[in-house]
Amino acid sequence: MIDAAGPWGTGPFTLTEGYSSINTRIAIMKTDPFTSAGLIESEDRSARLVLEANQSHWNHERGPRLHRVVFRNDLTPAQALELCISTEGEMDIVTEVSPADAARVLHSPYAKLVECDANRVLVGILNRSQADVPLSDKRVRQALNLAVDCQKVIEQGLGGYANPICALTPSWCGGFPADAKPYPHDPGQAKQLLDEVGWPSGRNLRLAAPAPFAGIAQLVADDIKAALGLDVDLMLVPPEKMLAGARALAEKKLSLPWDLLITGWFDLSSEAPPAAVHREFFGSDGAFRAGPELPVFDKLYTEMATQLDGSQLVQTAEQIDRYVFEEALALFLCAPKALYAVNKHVSFGPYRTTFELAEAEVDDEHWSRTKKDGQAFLGAQSPSASEPTSFVSGSSGNAC
Missing domain, CATH: 3.10.105.10 (Dipeptide-binding Protein; Domain 3)
Structure with a gap:
């Protein structure tokens, strides 16, 4: 959940625009002792969420190495994947790629498939x-x-x-x-x-x-x-x-x-x-x-x-x-495995546990460095509650 000013996640970034909230329902298992579980009922996200580098982050060796990351929540996973594998400058990372779509990423002139032995x-x-x-x-x-x-x-x-x-x-x-x-x-x-x-x-x-x-x-x-x-x-x-x-x-x-x-x-x-x-x-x-x-x-x-x-x-x-x-x-x-579609000019090393961008960086040929307007790195789209994209639900992916 990202619904307040940063630092966000592990600290390298600060939230500067948008929000991402999870609404839960409590399921009571027993009353003595009281035992319950929180079930995700819905998710409320702005169409766009922006993280900017936290220049005061204590671990400069780790990162951040990106100035800005934009999460696109206005796209379906299918739309995000298509942009990542068929265009340049629209989408840099799509997470939770379905194995059924892996071959499309492998054959893309713009993206590469990154695999992770995830937990x-x-x-x-x-x-x-x-x-x-x-x-x-x-x-x-x-x-x-x-x-x-x-x-x-x-x-x-x-x-x-x-x-x-x-x-x-x-x-x-x-x-x-x-x-x-x-x-x-x-x-x-x-x-x-x-x-x-x-x-x-x-x-x-x-x-x-x-x-x-x-x-x-x-x-x-x-x-x-x-x-x-x-x-x-x-x-x-x-x-x-x-x-x-x-x-x-x-x-x-x-x-x-x-x-x-x-x-x-x-x-x-x-x-x-x-x-x-x-x-x-x-x-x-x-x-x-x-x-x-x-x-x-x-x-x-x-x-x-x-x-x-x-x-x-x-x-x-x-x-x-x-x-x-x-x-x-x-x-x-x-x-x-966790599968990611990643722009070929982005260096991204996935974690086994969570989605992290602290060490992610782009090379000199990345579109954000060659375009005159200097747009931001387009970060991963979060899954939508109305169109499940998590591994647990089994469907295909997130996008950045």
Whole structure:
């Protein structure tokens, strides 16, 4: 949210024009102790937002290296991407480029594709509260992980722009168990585990996903049917129903209509992913927990949260990730990359966590230096609430 005078973000820039606000709705999970989650309900942004270099910033070695950055919020992601790849002087950076658009950027005479192994995961939330199907049994959850070919999801669903994951901690983050390996694709073992437990005859597995994840959801559904012999009902959630669905999941008062929900999430730190990721999916106060509380998880998380020694904190984070993997508490799919369309005369090094421009700079051939009017660097457009552009919703990108 940028709705007041700077310095903005990490300090290199000061807001001089416009605003960008997020409006949230509070979802109450329980009253004793009081536990709630803030759900983004809407976003209010000016058509144009301007950041100017903070000349008093303490870290001049880091930046800023740009005099001015203009965020364009008056364009759709598609419009912004088209301007970036087909024109000069209209758009310099577009964030959250869809893998489906990556080839267009690669073939652009004006832009280049920048990839980042970002702190984000794509998973399937397993509804352990369903009374008529045995998702509370670890063997069934393991069977689902063994049934789905995650490499196919990466290659066919995300164009190869993703990394395998073992559980919820990407391999480059602190707290990743050194000996961890992803679940293999083993349809035979998957069927054997499901047969040990059984599945109600005639009961289809109900798979839900945001509409932009339709292709990935279909790949998952096909693998489940092929490996386990289960028919799958695919439920695609339109953007206008996302908030209501998120509130129902967070508040945990209504029965959820799905057994498996494909969703994405992210982490703003690389040091202890369980604080923002694992806790959200499995903690007693987790907005995405779909099922009874998990005492073992909560005990481990409390140990990590109260740990003062850094090395011990990392070891506990590893224990948490290993526990989540061994219990197969989710369907672990992959860690999608963050993709950016960047003008070829802009030097931009993405962060794994947030969108930062402190170190970004332009060369002598950049249009802002060759044009006589000396216009500003055109910075990234923020996602629109009316037209979702975030990774979590699955659609394509932001623009600068």
